[in-house]
Amino acid sequence: MTALLFLLIPTVSSVLLLLFHRNRVMAQWVNLVFNFLWAAGLFKLWMEFRVQPETSVFPIWFSWDWAPFIGSRFSLAIDGLNFPLLALNVVLSLSLAFYAIGHEKLSASYLALFSFLNAASVGSLMAADAAAFYLFWELMLIPMYFLIGKWGSKNRIYASLKFFGFTMAGSLLLLGAIVYVGLNSPSLGWHDLKEQRWVFDGWFSPQALLFLGFLAAFAVKIPVWPLHTWLPDAHTEAPTGASVILAGILLKLGVYGIARWCFVLFPEASLASSTFMMGLGVVGVILGSLSAMAQKDIKRTIAYSSVAHLGFMVIGLFALREESIQGALFQNLAHGLSTGALFLIFGMIYDRTHTRELKDYGGLATKNGVLATLFLFSAMASIGLPGLPGFVGEFLVLSGSFVTNPWLTILAMSGILLGAVYMLSAMKKILYGEVSPTLEAHPVVLKWSEWMAIAPMVVLMLILGLMPQGFLKLSESAVLGMLSVFK
């Protein structure tokens, strides 16, 4: 029941927030209250999750026989694989609720869509049934589409349509595959599907095609090169909050989906595609970093850096070793926090200056030292400075995948260097030098609520970076259980 409650809190709040459509300020405060309630729900979830026996495989917390005619039960389950992401979602959403306070553009309908998006994303994280998973997966599209299309910047319509089209194309292949996997299975539940084995001999055999169907949706979402072209547009045009959630949760769902569905359901095909997918990951790392270097728009830079970081996660996942997958999952959290923080910081600056050009940001360090420090901190976390979470994730990914495929791993390591190059050069342009006329004209002085938004992320990054063990322990049994299908 707790899992259902956890899902219902954002759902209910999205409906209730619509009642405040005449009173923006009230809606923002109500949204904050609901987010605290959600955090309380997360705490209750944690108390129950903690005592859950480690041996249970993706234990179901809630189940409802909603569509027997397609063999689907609405079931929610929680294990070490999805719990950290649920927590990340709550943290980011709470941050954004603080950020929204006093923001004159973020109306009740924006906040309602946001809550709805939260419900859909935690729903697809917890879903233990293929049809329920698809339901939430598709439901994420609609609020995101509106958030980009309605609250985005100049080129928002193009960006929202591109986002919708790409994702929908992937989703339809996923739908086809989901229907097919349900044909011979007693139900569409994850546990039943896990027992099925589809024939794998060559890339036209059932298992391979099904694997590709699932992978299509996840690869678009991650996004794996060459399916990444929607991401820079979506990130650039999206409002700050949507960018944070897009980078922090939605992209992570692709990684999570591969681990949860592709690997467990189609082990042979996953194994066979390992080298190819690692290769795509490496291409993503290198091309993403190179593209990030060439950008003049700060949000595009961060967007391409996301392509590169997610490339690392793909490498880690498809190396199919315990430490590399652990690393990819850890990197999920690290990247969610660091990129989320970066988007938040530049969102706050953008709110004042209305420009995203790197050249207009010069001399931030002299104007607002604290914010500059926070930016420095998040950027360092993003490029993987030891002591910060990015390092832990990348190290685990690389050390794990080196065993699987040393050559690709060495190529991927160049991405770390390239990452340092683009981040440091962006840092140099932003922090130092002459104070730009834009910053001179629009002083960046943060309100208390904005500090409240950014502070928890920084604290969490420190905790993750200095004490990664606890988080690795959390997902250990789930990852080991998942890897057992490859034996």
Add this chain to the structure above:
Amino acid sequence: METLELNLNGAQLRALLPIFFLCAMVLVSLVSSGYRIRGSLQRSLGLFSFVVFVILNFINLPYPDTAILGTSLFVGMLTKVSSIVVGVLAAAACVFVDEEDHPEWLPLLSIAVIGLSLLVGARDWVSFFIYLETFSMPSYVLASLRLKKDGGFESGLKYLMMGAFSSAIFLLGITLVYGFSGSFDFLSILETIRSANPESPVGLLYAGFSLIVVSIGFKVALAPFHMWAPDVYQSAPAAMASFLASAVKFAVFVAAFAAFSQTGILQIPFLQASMSAFGILSILVGNLMALRQSNLRRMIAYASVASAGNAALVFAVGPVGLNSVLVYLAIYGLNIVALFALFEWAARENGLPSSSQADLGCLSRAIRGKPLAMTALGIVLFSLVGLPPLPGFFGKFLIIRDLLRADLFIEAGALLLGSLLSLAYYLKIFVPIALETGAIDGKKAALAGPSSTGSLAGFYFATLLLMVAGFSLAGYFNLVGDTSLFLR
């Protein structure tokens, strides 16, 4: 031929009660139209008769199956469920019908409903033909009620010619089949096919069956027999066009599926293959042509060619696919009725006499600033695309499941591709409304046209029915179980 038993026993009377009731209502509405009692009264009378028709069918549901007139008419679960759907669709169309000058719409519509309900129960080709004509004749008139407006003459004539042409083809087809089997009865034709020896004139059979398939293709507007549909859907009065696009398409498809399965057409590989070829062609032609339209009703007409294609794909699966055809088209019908009602309302809000010329801008102008209508439109459009958990998703899900179960990967791929293409034009409707983009060319007319509340009510009513249909799917599957029970 044996003599038919014409005196009905109690069970048969009860099975036919909904039809008799509707026949009585035809007389009542004829009288009321004769007295020129106009407008909302005729509309209420229509609503009353279709609602009671649906209720009577509901009451009949638990009673055992009944054969009437020898074996030529069979009132089973399939007939009752289809009658309910047809009745609901007709009632939804009634809510927004607006034919002040043509009160004869109600008796005509009722006769068409009678024809459609019986069509599903037909068990031999002659009665199939009779019921086919029973709904076709009134629908020619319904489609051309506004003879002098909106190109009504052209489209009415086109529909009549095409309809007459397809009926002639159908007649020729059943004659050839008779030449092979010596019988019109579905089951005895199947028997004859099973016991066929090398000397049997199977050429006659194949030719006859092919002609039947083609004529059904005309009736449901499958590509390449779809040419009449855009004109008729555009020019007919909105409520009538919605009836043609929803109830007629639904019932003809279901009846054809039942007939084809019983008489063995679905066991002939090349006919199955041609159905799926028509289906794929319809999906491509319909979706690609819909992308190019700016007139709302033409766009929906092409979209409905594509969805007829989706349903036609299931014919390649064989008899087990009946459930998915039925569910898909019933839900699709409600979506379409809702859209037609909305278009009519938008046109009136813009001061146009009818929605025949309504375009995208017209809809945006009317609906902006009305959150409830926008939400409902979102529900309808995303249901058409097939987004879960909206009802349209389940329809498509069932079809894809049937296709994949029969290893028809190309067909399933075509359906998915079609969904993706359809997303493009449904978003073309939705984007300017939801995101408030694009210049609104021209201003909303200061004086709105004729009253439009009925159309808006029709839109909400159909959307509500759509949601109800979605929620009652589980109940429906509990009731009918699998299709084998259905086709007995």
